[in-house]
Amino acid sequence: LAKTTQPISMDSYEGQEVNITCSHNNIATNDYITWYQQFPSQGPRFIIQGYKTKVTNEVASLFIPADRKSSTLSLPRVSLSDTAVYYCLVVEGGAGSYQLTFGKGTKLSVIP
Amino acid sequence: EADIYQTPRYLVIGTGKKITLECSQTMGHDKMYWYQQDPGMELHLIHYSYGVNSTEKGDLSSESTVSRIRTEHFPLTLESARPSHTSQYLCASSETPRSDTQYFGPGTRLTVL
Numbered sequence: 001l002a003k004t005t006q007p008i009s010m011d012s013y014e015g016q017e018v019n020i021t022c023s024h025n026n027i028a029t030n031d032y033i034t035w036y037q038q039f040p041s042q043g044p045r046f047i048i049q050g051y052k053t054k055v056t057n058e059v060a061s062l063f064i065p066a067d068r069k070s071s072t073l074s075l076p077r078v079s080l081s082d083t084a085v086y087y088c089l090v091v092e093g094g095a096g097s098y099q100l101t102f103g104k105g106t107k108l109s110v111i112p
Numbered sequence: 113e114a115d116i117y118q119t120p121r122y123l124v125i126g127t128g129k130k131i132t133l134e135c136s137q138t139m140g141h142d143k144m145y146w147y148q149q150d151p152g153m154e155l156h157l158i159h160y161s162y163g164v165n166s167t168e169k170g171d172l173s174s175e176s177t178v179s180r181i182r183t184e185h186f187p188l189t190l191e192s193a194r195p196s197h198t199s200q201y202l203c204a205s206s207e208t209p210r211s212d213t214q215y216f217g218p219g220t221r222l223t224v225l
Contacts, residue, residue: 041219
């Protein structure tokens with residue numbers, strides 16, 4: 001079971017780049033890494049997903065080293081509205097069954 | 113935007129009552145999930161379904177039950193609510209379990225007195 005480990009919290013000033021790293025030492029060959037954002041009293045929202053190397057979209061970048069035992073979510077130039085909890089998810093499974101593992105999440109606080 | 117709905121959004125109910133939390137999605141997704149989340153804590157998967165007539169328990173033991181009679185509908189039932197069931201319940205769906213994203217509903221915040 002590929003558990004994930006993230007920092008519990010991070011603080012950043014507005015306009016800075018924020019990097020949140022997730023460890024997943026037991027990730028399986030066919031697993032993907034997905035990051036979600038959650039605001040209070042709302043369901044999580046998909047941010048980005050990757051398998052290896054680097055993925056970039058309009059809101060974030062995801063860096064995955066060759067061994068895939070960790071991944072780093074990069075948020076460029078954060079604003080106050082980026083204050084939220086960020087979850088790292090590894091989708092794993094065998095034939096006919098899938099277990100989903102959310103990390104404990106990283107609470108990002110953006111400071112004016 | 114994802115089309116996944118949960119009702120009610122908030123529910124306050126007395127101990128011993130039977131409750132059903134509704135979840136519906138209009139995206140035709142085969143896979144659906146129920147998560148439980150206490151304030152400030154991580155999400156725990158309590159049930160999931162591969163498709164119609166398929167239900168499985170997640171990694172967190174739950175006294176709730178689910179059913180999947182139609183693709184778009186995945187209700188969760190508590191036969192006898194207790195204060196320990198007080199939590200937020202989040203429903204999600206995905207087209208396939210691997211690589212595709214999960215779309216979450218707004219959640220139901222349940223309080224059992």
